[in-house]
Amino acid sequence: MRSVVDRSAEAPAIWSRNFRYYFTARSAGLLGDAMLPVAVSAGLIGAGHGLGTVGFALAFLMGPFAGLVLFGGVLADRFTARRMMIGADLANLTTRILLAVLFFRGIDQLWQLYALLAVAGTAAAMFQPGAASTVPLVARDVQGANGVLRTAEAFTGLLGPALAGLLVGSAATGWVMLIAAVTFGISAACLLALRLGTVPAPPPGDSLWRNLVVGWHEFRARSWLWGVIVIWLFFTVLSWGPQMPIAAGLIVPEYGPTVYGLLNCAFGAGTVLGGLLAIRYKPERPLAAGAVAMLVFPLYPIGIVAGWPVWLLAAAQLVVGVGLTFWGVMWATNVQTQVPGEVLNRIHAYEVAGSVCMFPIGSALAGPAVEAFGATRVLQVGIVVSFLVVAALLLTRPIRTLHRVPDRP
Template structure:
């Protein structure tokens, strides 16, 4: 199926919804940092507000998967977007009219994190319902994500400098409003829904059974748990410090731009290349991600830093498309939201541990040593991925039948 076949009305609306929401997600960390510091609460305040978002997100993510299977993913996603419109608007008004209290920022951040937990599990199950070519759809969305990551921080910093953080929060609220409007406009057929009489605990158990019954899935998540502590957690806190101390802040900005450019390239490759064994191909590509911590650890010159980040970004994007497509096409639709919730929770759950331990480990062993270990772990993890039969041998699932739209908007 060509690109023209991908761009149906439903996929176009979903693409806009996800693109603007991803832009909002990219804006948010910079907006939080600048707003909280501008209000006089310092680095500790920034940490508290970000933690207030992450805590409810991690705690409620599994329930978000259950609710998405019970009430449909689209309803949960629309509701989550509307909650975030409200929270970001409240903070915007508080910033535009004075100095918001820290408790207000904490409460609104916690509500936004809770809403994100209700939103995120439904992403996986919606892609196969709006696109017949799931891999190409995921690759297209990955390119949009890369664009958002490139544009969002710059846009947030520029608007804050020109108009204040309140305007950035209003823009953030607007992205979620557009996302909700596009999701409302989707014309989808009936979605599989869990029987209302089932208990919450039974739904969670069923999702866990489906998750652990797939060795290829839980094997990847076990590896990702180690990556979170030893690779993903330390890489940016320590890497950013090494680069800025040695080459200046502008050099670190260039490396992040190179990472984004590489992510675009990886997404474009994933649009075209359709391996018979997607996770095996993704694991081979993911070897390139180790270039990022390796260039940090070896004090590589700027040119090699940029090249390493471009390779790492392309590797990460290609793996991400292969993984998302495998999950969305190998798991039955009636449990996909719950399985995705377990998968997401396992993927990100150990990253805060790695971030918290990065500083103390660097003080004991040196940042270069910690990042060098991360690079070695990155390569070792890819070799383990290729050594696990369930991962190496997973075959590409056939593309589903083209999604059938509902006669009228839901």
């Protein structure tokens, strides 16, 4: 056993001392993460580099995350999630300082930028598995805590890019990196202040590969878990992933970037409302309720295809944000409460690798698909796939009938 929760029965269901520190850590880290893509993209373009360079830079950021997140789960189970997250935050702090120096000085050799972004992507892969597994350790009301965290994620997802764009336009990209470094310093300090109890460790002497295999067996043993991942894979590759670049390609030329930004803000507002809804509403069968909420997802692409006015598209985005976030909280809470703590980091890593990492593939396929079939047809396919995904979730018995785990007393 290793020291990783003060599970005092008198602690608040959500806003315990530990959760306040964890909430601050996640909010700060998410803000720093949200600033990076915009800052790098704007900084490179402002320095005279082309879109190809921007694409390579973002690939060096995302590639290590997709390739190493499974090992991040193994290491988090072996060394504790808290230690891995603190180490990742310190690595992110260091890379942001070095990126600031690089942008202040001027990028003479792109390999230096690519190397630092690869380190940042690796740090994200080491951090992410523990981010989910820590929630049950710091809050008795796991679903409510996830709702609060999703609300914070929505706010930082809106604030981070806006702040980065403002600073790049009025000052310099280097200042964005320095501010991001501060956010990761705050995150590391708050994680260090957590007072956690004990979680079981993997058997001593097991190799990393053995731990990875055990995680895979635990993943396969839960049909509701891998069932959702398989269904979600089709959703991200065929519907959600292509939708974002196609929507931008259709809306920006017709209405301008300001309208497109407002539509994204409407989605962000919806995610906030979805998080608040998830704090209050606790269905007995969470995945079934979340699947029903996903019925609203096709509203936005339907509106684009049908030529809805901007105000109606914004309303659709608001509702879609509510539905997606509610599903996300239901899903995260079930994973965190149904899976044993000793393998939770590895299970979450498999979840991320099988769902979130498929999103860039769907986005990358959007361009060739539009050239071959047209934007409208690709969106129509995505609409049909969205409804089929909901049907598959509700028709799969282990998913539909899974009951929620009661909050800890």
